[in-house]
Amino acid sequence: MLLTAGGLTPMTPTECPMSLFGDALDKTRQRVQQETLGHRGRTGDPLYGCRRLLRTALGLLKQHQLAKLETVFDAHPDHVAVEVTWDIYQRAIAxxxxxxxxxxxxxxxxxxxxxxxxxxxxxxxxxxxxxxxTRRAKDILAFFDHPGTSNGPSEALNGRLEHLRGTALGFRNLTHYIARSLLEAGGFRPQLHAQMR
Incomplete structure (x- = not known):
């Protein structure tokens, strides 16, 4: 989920902006690899050998790693596609x-x-x-309008409730399910515990 002006908008993990940029970079690298060498990446192939470097932020790359990327980009004219995609990826990270x-x-x-x-x-x-x-621009740009926001706590609670649902093997009584969910998630703990004394 991403915070927007109108509230929370569902966004799946595969739609997370940086995940999308990384996937585009990987797909470009794989396509160019297949087109230039006729097979999937293998040890010793230039693009396959730098796949982790391509996904590393520019500020974290050492001088010799940058030199390796430059060599790979210059190794074949078709590698320009990977370089352009990598540049877009780095701008998004920046x-x-x-x-x-x-x-x-x-x-x-x-x-x-x-x-x-x-x-x-x-x-x-x-x-x-x-x-x-472009379709999700409003949702993505909301991150910059509300710095420091995170859906981490919501995801943590959701994970606990999903675990409860999986281990409960079905509740027949909705009241019992709500009470158990509140106990599991820590909501209204003092009031619930006071009734159990």
């Missing part, structure tokens, strides 16, 4: 990591603008990403 949320929002708005209008036809992964990011 937006989320920026100290100033307003500046981070501007960076991400520029990424959305690039993805929605300036992507060449031979980059289908970025075109697909652009459609998704």
């Amino acid at each position: 937006a989320y990591r920026h100290d100033d949320p307003a500046r981070g929002k501007k960076i991400f708005e520029r990424v959305i603008a690039v993805l929605s209008s300036e992507v060449p036809r031979d980059l289908p992964e970025l075109i697909s990403l652009g459609r998704t990011i």
Whole structure:
């Protein structure tokens, strides 16, 4: 879920913005690998060998790792597609990591603008990403308007309730299920425990 101006909007884990950017980068790398070498990545293949480096934030890469990426990007003309996708991925990371949320929002708005209008036809992964990011732009940009918000606590409670539902093997009485859910989630603990004395 993402916080929006109108409340919480459901967003599946596979729709998480950085997950989408990372998936587009992986798919581009795999497609270019297949097109240039005719097989999936193997040990010794340049793109396969740097798959983890591609997913690492630019600020965390050491000089020799940057040099390795430059070598891979220059190794074949088709690797430009991977380089372009990697650049978009790094811009998205920079937006989320920026100290100033307003500046981070501007960076991400520029990424959305690039993805929605300036992507060449031979980059289908970025075109697909652009459609998704443009459609969810309002939800994604809300992160920068409300810095520090997280749905982590809600997800933690949801996980506990899902575990309860799985171990309960069915409740016949709704009141019992609600009471057990409150006990499991820690809600109204003092009042419930007071009644059990």
